Amino acid sequence: MRPFAYTKVETLAEAVDALAAAGPQARLLAGGTTLYDLMKLEIETPSAVVDVHRVADLAGFDTSGDRELVFGAGARMADVAEDGRLRRDYPALSESLWRAASQQLRNMATLGGNLLQRTRCPYFRGGEPFACNKRSPGSGCAAQEGLDRSNALFGGSEACIAVYPGDWATALVAFDAEVDVHGPGGARSLPLARLHREPGDTPQHEHNLAPGEIITRVRVPVTPAGRGSAYLKIRDRESYAFALVSAAVALTLDGDGRVDECRIAVGGVATRPWRVPAAEQALRGNAITEASARAAGEAAFTGARPGRANAFKIELGTRTVADAVRLAGSRAVG
Amino acid sequence: MSPEPQDTQPVDTRRVDAREKVTGAALYATDLHPDQLAHATLATATIGRGRIAELDVSAAAAVPGVLLVLSHLDHLDLQSPGFVMGGGYGVQSLQPLLDDRIAYRGQAIALVVAETLTAATEAANLVRARYETEPFAATLDSPGVERLSQPATIPLPFLADLDVGDAESAYATAALHVDATYDQPAQHQNPMELIGATVSWRGDTLVVHEGTQNAGAIRHGLAQQLGIDAANVEVISPYTGGGFGQKNSLQIHIGPLALAARRLGRPVKLVVSRAQLFHHTSFRPASRHRIRLGADEHGRMVAAIHEVEHQTSRHDLFPLMYTEITSRLYGIRDFRGRQTFARMDTQSPGFMRAPFEHPAAFAFESAVDELAYAAHRDPLEFRLANDTTVDPVSGEPFSSRHLAQCLRRGAKRFGWSARQQRPASMRAEDGSLVGWGVAVGAYPASIVPSAAHLVAGADGRIRVEVDGHEMGQGIRSTIAILVAENLGIGVHDVDIVVGDTRVATQHLTAGSWGTASTLGAVHAALRALREQLGMDTRGPVDVASAVRATGRDQVEARAETLGPGQTEQDAEHARKGLPTLSGPEFPGYSTFSWIAHFVEVRVEPTTCRIRVPRVVSVADCGRVASPVTAASQVRGGIVWGIGASLREAGAVDPRYGGFLNNSLEEYPVPVNADIGTLDVDFIGEPDLRFHPVGVKGLGEVSMVGVAAAVANAVFHATGVRHRRLPIRIEDVLAGTTA
Ligand SMILES: Cc1cc2nc3c(=O)[nH]c(=O)nc-3n(C[C@H](O)[C@H](O)[C@H](O)COP(=O)(O)OP(=O)(O)OC[C@H]3O[C@@H](n4cnc5c(N)ncnc54)[C@H](O)[C@@H]3O)c2cc1C
């Protein structure tokens, strides 16, 4: 770990100022469960760290609104996961949080930090001697000819195939969430779907925030599809593991039991939160059957570009989506 | 359990040091913060093999607070400790930091010592090396692996090929055959307590605190490395936070730490990071087993051929002892075993819980299951029909073998009779495929030279100083229970000192011989103590008045014990810190511990997740010396078996060498949510032919066979046989249709 300047701030305004003053090498610190980890590995070497975990403007969340749910970027994963209303009315959102990481990590980690967590690609985290364009631009990508079981089937480039690993953003993208940010230039909002970037030629640039911008809130439009939602996560062990594949599904059924509103996203397989409109389209207007659920799963994985050790995720992902569709459907009914 | 006749008082069988452990009062080696403590870290090599062409430590040395950077440039006055399985003391013979050779990725290239851990860590990352690289091999399938027949390379009797009868001919003429190859990946122990030491000098005496299973090897190994008298080395290890074989010899950092502490005149501490642990010390080598089994038309197994190779380093030959148990599991008359080294560019592998027996039983007991199915026989009944009471290798009887009873009792507890033989024929209400599998395990019994020193005080307390280590298995409880039962006192009236070279020779505690060996010595010392106190050989003793009656403040008794058939020469060997094993073949009999495991798996029909809702295990470990810690041992062994069969593998990228998944996040040991009901039972028959108190070993055998039982259950659930561990989602998925 390298020496760095540490500032603790109490308000959003102070945070914006401190970040601007500290320059481009500064990092915001929330729960620290990603940032400190990467600093210890010397993959993140910020010159300054601005600690926002006490900033009241970022804390708290409100799931009672009749137009939208509002989540402060500083709210803790554990608190939000346990919210009764969220569990009842938006099970997919709650499940995406409590199936992530471990209880200890969820107690520390914040929703904003969660959105900007970085990839778990082993060659990225492993440091020297592994070639990695994300960590060290231009050095190559060790994953492409290597152990790529955890790498992406969607959204990759010649430069990088690292998976965006977060569960929460995968669920949020299905719900058309909006992200509010605050920076030196004031406040603005952007769709969560546009927060993260695909690697392209510059995998080191992972998101579309301007320098000095802070995520303040995440807003989710209220939808009846929340009740009929599920987040299914398949992983190597039953807790404390990232997704091999995950699926977020939210839907409503019409009077004839046909899918009306339909939202589907997949995780663990793409370089950014990955909504799958083709799967939604395949399902919309159909009753939920083995066949229609499977068709949605197949549509979700059409166009997948597997590598050496992750091709099994096409079939696994197809089935995961199908299972999530059936589970969401059963919740939508009753 | 059947207690000895003198066991009159019911004693408290809970762990005697549980409170210290859960409250943090128990201080482990690297919990110490002596005055003036300096902190060390390691810089490590990034190439698979080659040499350091240039090493630049200037930036590291310039970090504020850095006190010392040691590397091969310093021409350290340090000898190799030798390999613990090659007549030496070290986890490997190669002592890093002595020259410019790099034998494996992750090898230490510099030791940095600083005022703070932060400075040391920062500085270690600033050590820069330029390398000349050489081709290397890192997996069993890599080009450049050198294969050597074990008996041709190390002509020692216990490493010889096994040839009982004529297995090739018997196999050729058998009615039914299985011929299959099974793969076991490299695995890493990952004890909670990281490897590390706090090292200081008191005058000419070197004082080492390190969590270890082998304080004796550290003592004598350091003496050899530093060229000093072993009498001037003290090793203190009251607690070890999990060893599992990884802490069974002198680690490579202690010698350099001793030099650093001497130069600085300060105590120095090093805690090896979790990420570095995967390359710093030993691990379970990858192994490959070809098993050929033949049975006659009645389903009697008549021939077995077990050919196995496993990885070892270029610098050491870690021996193979896989066929020792596979030749004893059944009454197979004709057996042939062949064992081959596969040398490659890694640190030396070593002993990890049930080091040979777990992979061997996975392979062999999977093959037995395949043969049972080929014979259209129930796998439980097939095993029972092939039982034996005689050691087929030596021709002598087993001193005790209650394996059939383990199988029968386990089957009853499990409800095996409701099993349907046909694979993929049982389903749970939720549609999951249900599979029931069985497998057995064995582990050789051994006793090593041991010693105990008892001090009875006028306050009625007994102090016990022994040759033995506490590494979580609960040796303190076992000793306390024995003493308390014997004298009729409370377990908390017994003070116990373990893992301390100042009070006794500290032989390696491993291989499940710890309890039998240490208890043997304590038992003998108790007899001597009773004599000293003028008491009968049995019955409760009022210690305080008995001591006072002698007119002294305290009464002492000592005992040194040996394994059956061992001599004073063995005792002398052990005093030098060298492993001195007896068994499992003793004059007139052979001794093994036995176990049977019954496993239920459920395989999700769609996404193919494998879950293990319940396991029933019944062990024959002789007398159960401490019921609470014994049951914990078995539960822990089962969890290891589940991890080994479904989760754990060291991932190797052959382009880089070393292990890629070097964290607890990426190396997936099971979590609580992965574990269902573990139902453990014991036969509890003391083996008094083998041991004065009747105990055999338990810690190791508890894991043996679990992986096979899981794999057999997965076969029963799905109809697909998996011969490579771990069995992961993609493996099962590949065998199913949409
Ligand atoms: C072992 C392990 C297992 C895990 N498993 C999972 C899992 O299964 N699923 C999953 O989804 N996650 C998992 N995680 C990731 C975990 O959820 C994230 O580390 C956590 O959510 C990050 O939140 P934090 O508050 O600790 O962020 P920090 O570490 O404080 O920050 C993370 C990043 O976000 C930036 N940041 C923080 N807050 C803001 C803000 N308000 N505006 C702008 N930038 C900000 C920081 O500058 C930093 O770059 C795991 C983590 C670990 C260590």
Ligand code: SF4
């Ligand atoms: S996939 Fe991306 S993160 Fe992983 S090694 Fe390649 S460039 Fe680095």
